[in-house]
Every structure is written in C-alpha cells, then in structure tokens.
Amino acid sequence: MRKGRIVKLIGGVYTVLDEEGKRHELKPRGKFRHRKISPKVGDVAYLDEHSITDIEERTSDLDRPPIANVERAILVNSAKEPPFSSFLLDRFLLMIEAEGIEPIIVVNKVDLLQDAEREKLEKELAYYETFYHVLFLSAKTKEGLDRLDALLAGKVSVFAGQTGTGKSSILNVLDSSLSLKVGDISKALGRGRHTTRHVELVSMGEGLVADTPGFSKLDLPDLEPEEVSHHYPDLFDISHNCRFRGCTHMEEPGCAVKKAVAGGEVPKRRYENYRRIVEEIIERPKRY
Ligand SMILES: Nc1nc2c(ncn2[C@@H]2O[C@H](COP(=O)(O)OP(=O)(O)OP(=O)(O)O)[C@@H](O)[C@H]2O)c(=O)[nH]1
Ligand SMILES: [Mg+2]
Ligand SMILES: [Zn+2]
Numbered sequence: 001m002r003k004g005r006i007v008k009l010i011g012g013v014y015t016v017l018d019e020e021g022k023r024h025e026l027k028p029r030g031k032f033r034h035r036k037i038s039p040k041v042g043d044v045a046y047l048d049e050h051s052i053t054d055i056e057e058r059t060s061d062l063d064r065p066p067i068a069n070v071e072r073a074i075l076v077n078s079a080k081e082p083p084f085s086s087f088l089l090d091r092f093l094l095m096i097e098a099e100g101i102e103p104i105i106v107v108n109k110v111d112l113l114q115d116a117e118r119e120k121l122e123k124e125l126a127y128y129e130t131f132y133h134v135l136f137l138s139a140k141t142k143e144g145l146d147r148l149d150a151l152l153a154g155k156v157s158v159f160a161g162q163t164g165t166g167k168s169s170i171l172n173v174l175d176s177s178l179s180l181k182v183g184d185i186s187k188a189l190g191r192g193r194h195t196t197r198h199v200e201l202v203s204m205g206e207g208l209v210a211d212t213p214g215f216s217k218l219d220l221p222d223l224e225p226e227e228v229s230h231h232y233p234d235l236f237d238i239s240h241n242c243r244f245r246g247c248t249h250m251e252e253p254g255c256a257v258k259k260a261v262a263g264g265e266v267p268k269r270r271y272e273n274y275r276r277i278v279e280e281i282i283e284r285p286k287r288y
Helices: 030-034 086-098 115-130 145-152 166-175 187-190 225-231 233-239 257-263 268-283
Strands: 002-010 015-020 023-028 044-047 051-055 072-080 104-106 133-136 158-160 200-204 206-212
Touching: 051 072, 086 104, 086 225, 086 268, 104 115, 104 145, 104 158, 104 166, 115 133, 133 145, 145 166, 158 166, 166 200, 166 206, 187 206, 225 233, 225 268, 233 257, 257 268
Parallel strands: 023 051, 072 104, 072 158, 104 133, 158 206
Antiparallel strands: 002 015, 002 044, 002 200, 015 023, 044 051, 200 206
8 A cells, every 4th residue: 555644635635645656635434524534734644546545643733824734843033014012922832731742932034133133032032942943034034044954954844833933934935946925914914814825845965854734823722721831841850849739820838830930030921921821711611
C-alpha cells in the first residue's frame, strides 16, 4: 500500500505527497464519514488509486489551525500593525503547550519600531526567553531569519498567528520560490480579513512547514481551571510549593504562585493574563 503525507485540503480534495515525492489528489474513503475523525493536513495517510484508505495515529492534533503531527509551532506575533499583545501570546502558548507541541515565539515587523519601543518590547519578552526561543524578526529587512531557518531544519512545523502578522511574508523570504500570497495590511486590520485561505505544508530544506490562515479570535483548550498552570512551564514549577494540591492560584491561601508574583519573580502581566484565562474557563458553558 502506498503511504504519504497530506499536504493540502481544499474543497474536500486532499493533496497527498507520497514517499517518492509524487502528488496525488484524492478524497477520503467513505468509511471516514462514519467515524468521528476526518483526515487533515499533516496526517500520514495510506492510499490506493482513488482514495485515502486510512491515516496513522496522530502525535499531535490542533483544531485551529487544523493540522496534525507537527512538532513545532512558530507563534508569529507582530511588533506593530497589529500591535503586540502578551495576552494573545499567553493564550497561544497555552493552546500549543496543551497539545504537547514545542512553541517558538516570533515577533515580526521589528523594522517598524523606534529604538525605545524596541527596548521596551525586548524587556517585556526577556522573561519568556528562560523557557522558549524568542526571535525578533523582520521579513522586510530579513533580520533574524537565519535563526528561524535553523530551527525549522528537519522538523515538521506550523506557522500560526493573528491575521496580518506576516506569516506568509516570512515564509516567502525563507524560500523565494514559494510565492505565497501576502496581504494588504490596511485591509487586514480594518476587517480582520485573512489573506491565506487554507493550510498548506511545503518542503523547506529537510523539513516541512505549514502556512495557515490567521485568526482574529483564539479558543482556549478544553481544560479544568486547576489544569491550566500545568501547561505553564514557569507556574508549574512554582506550584509544587502551593499549600493545596490542585491550587488554581486564584483565591487559595498559601499560594506559591501569588507569592512569586508579589516578589517580582513572575511578571504581573503574565499572572494577570493567566487569571483572565482561568476566569474565562470557569465562566464558559460546560461541553459534554
Ligand atoms: N514593515 C513590515 N511589514 C511586514 C513585515 N512582514 C509582513 N509585513 C506586511 O504585513 C502584511 C501582512 O503580511 P502577510 O504575510 O500577508 O500576513 P499573514 O500573517 O500571512 O496574514 P494572513 O494570511 O491573513 O494570516 C503585508 O502587507 C506585509 O507586507 C515586516 O517584517 N515588516
Ligand atoms: Mg498568510
Ligand atoms: Zn497556587
């Protein structure tokens, strides 16, 4: 049986790249309709002449953007236009961490910053560098792109982020033969329109990278309030010293996280973002 990787899905038609580098346009076999899962980009698929007959078990599985089996998520933020938001970054990190995928933080468009603005943003992100790769980039001046290129080598990665942050632009600089469509920023900001319309995996050196449509809103993963900090590398380490097991670090007495925030070890902003996320999880309707 032939095996390959699903690299694209448009209008119900899947493009599968087989092990010999040949592309096939296929539909899934009918049996997928009776199952809860349907194939998605990133899946390792088995195929016959006409259809996808089966897919392998996934090592990771994201719904937004819809992609399976990625090892790294390049979280593309922009320094300006749209403005940098640590709240969005923290939500993003939670979503990726909860799927067991390694996040890489990118701040694109640094060419738009004045020196003082840049200094301020670097300061704000210094804390994250303890736990993650943080890359300041410009698709325009090409600053920082070599470092990103090195992180993509030999891996399956996905570019994800708000619409208009420059995901497609960065990929175009990394590989000029891609010619991905790039948006008009004034339109993107005004109406939250996406330029990229589908998820597509492309070869990049020895690795694979997916460009994805940007989003304007980000769902939170299906977690209980006390589970949220398990996916924060910083808060999780500190939480071993909380008085109560299952501490949500909200109102409980003897909370080591709150103490660390008061002592300045954890930035206030990071904790405030955490609280907003937990509050949102507490308030959202239960899913069954
Ligand atoms: N100044 C500056 N502008 C940039 C940079 N990178 C991208 N842009 C501009 O930002 C706008 C959006 O870029 P895209 O690459 O289409 O953004 P995207 O993240 O792919 O957007 P979606 O496909 O809608 O999710 C375009 O007008 C780009 O020219 C950069 O480093 N500096
Ligand atoms: Mg795009
Ligand atoms: Zn606590």
